Amino acid sequence: MLASNSRTPLKVLNPTLADRLRVFNTAARTLQAQGIRIQGFYPNENMLVVSPEAGQRLVDQGQSTGFKRHKSAGSTRFNVQFQGVTLEWREPISFARPSDWACPTIH
Known part of the structure; x- marks a missing residue:
């Protein structure tokens, strides 16, 4: 096995990734x-x-931007932007809704 005599420092984070992780943290x-x-x-x-x-x-509270709703069969997924990071949460179909959603259905 050949071994290197010179040790090159391994740089894992480039400036772009370091900045992205800083924003994320x-x-x-x-x-x-x-x-x-x-x-x-x-x-x-x-x-x-x-x-x-x-x-x-x-x-x-108005602390986020870019509100997006993605509906599916069992839940609704929500995405917003907060300080340059995407926040996500899911609400099941049975999630509590405001009282005005519970009005009688007229056919």
């Missing part, structure tokens, strides 16, 4: 400082998963 720390529990960390996708209540709270 800052957003995660800001959410945690606001009392929001993060349920999933996905730095490769630049995404954090939060609870439905936490996501709605951020939307109601």
